[in-house]
Amino acid sequence: DSGVTQTPKHLITATGQRVTLRCSPRSGDLSVYWYQQSLDQGLQFLIQYYNGEERAKGNILERFSAQQFPDLHSELNLSSLELGDSALYFCASSVAGRSDEQFFGPGTRLTVL
Amino acid sequence: QKEVEQDPGPLSVPEGAIVSLNCTYSNSAFQYFMWYRQYSRKGPELLMYTYSSGNKEDGRFTAQVDKSSKYISLFIRDSQPSDSATYLCAMRREGGAQKLVFGQGTRLTINP
Numbered sequence: 001d002s003g004v005t006q007t008p009k010h011l012i013t014a015t016g017q018r019v020t021l022r023c024s025p026r027s028g029d030l031s032v033y034w035y036q037q038s039l040d041q042g043l044q045f046l047i048q049y050y051n052g053e054e055r056a057k058g059n060i061l062e063r064f065s066a067q068q069f070p071d072l073h074s075e076l077n078l079s080s081l082e083l084g085d086s087a088l089y090f091c092a093s094s095v096a097g098r099s100d101e102q103f104f105g106p107g108t109r110l111t112v113l
Numbered sequence: 114q115k116e117v118e119q120d121p122g123p124l125s126v127p128e129g130a131i132v133s134l135n136c137t138y139s140n141s142a143f144q145y146f147m148w149y150r151q152y153s154r155k156g157p158e159l160l161m162y163t164y165s166s167g168n169k170e171d172g173r174f175t176a177q178v179d180k181s182s183k184y185i186s187l188f189i190r191d192s193q194p195s196d197s198a199t200y201l202c203a204m205r206r207e208g209g210a211q212k213l214v215f216g217q218g219t220r221l222t223i224n225p
Contacts, residue, residue: 002156033212043157043201043215056212090156099211100145100203104156 003027004105006091012111018079021108025072025093031055032074033094033102034066038087049074050096081112116140119202119216128225132189136202136216139183143204143214146178148187151199151218160200161187192223 003026013019025032034046045058049068060066063081068074078085088109092102119136126132134148144165149157161176163169163185169176175188185204189196202216 002158004156042217045212045214048212058212092156099213100147100162100205101159102213104149104158106156 002103002105004091004093004103006089006105006108008108009106010109010111012113013081014113015081015083017081017112018077019081019110021076021078021089021091021110023074023076023091023093023105025074025091026103028095029093029103030072030096031094031099032068032072033092033099034060034074034076035090035092035104036087037090037107043090046076048099078110083112086110086112114139115217116214117202117204117216120219121217123220123222125222125224126192128192128194128223130192130223132192132196132221132223134187134189134200134202134219134221136185136204137183138185138204138214140204140206140214141180141183142206144207145205146176146185147203147213148174148176149201149203149215151201153198157201194223194225197222 005024030051037043046060048056066076088107090107092104094102146163148161151157166180173190177186199218201218203213
């Protein structure tokens with residue numbers, strides 16, 4: 001168990017809908033990262049937050065947004081969902097300055113029908 | 114062309130064999146190199162971490178980085194069925210945005 005929690009584990013929804021994925025980092029970790037993992041694209045970095053502030057952006061679509069709250073939990077919002085958004089979404093956390101040692105949560109499996 | 118290339122396999126070897134997993138990369142600015150292991154339906158977990166070139170050993174695992182060839186390797190000695198997983202290489206630049214760039218992952222099966 002990495003200490004990172006994600007909810008829900010599974011999510012099934014329809015195209016055009018909006019969903020929110022939630023992540024709680026390990027105790028004491030200020031950095032949170034979001035990734036998308038699909039069969040064809042592998043593990044793709046989406047966005048990083050550090051202590052409530054956006055720190056780095058990757059291949060995140062404009063339909064996706066994220067935030068980190070004062071208690072350090074983070075949410076990833078996915079809107080206007082498309083079939084191609086079906087994937088595993090992982091959250092990871094790390095201590096400050098150690099992005100190379102990230103601890104991953106169990107992931108949320110999103111299925112868009 | 115992807116920044117990090119990794120053969121997705123699958124790779125199947127008998128128990129006890131030495132396994133070699135590799136990644137190549139194109140960005141010479143990468144300085145930090147990692148190997149993550151991902152079991153089915155689980156999140157990745159960090160196995161090995163290396164800064165710049167050289168070797169690092171941890172038990173049955175050895176990580177090698179050859180920056181001149183832009184090539185990294187992970188060796189697993191005395192492989193066990195419990196090593197069956199997907200292995201992902203990852204790397205990042207020094208400073209700047211500390212985002213990790215992952216390889217596609219190699220799916221490894223160790224047969225008893």
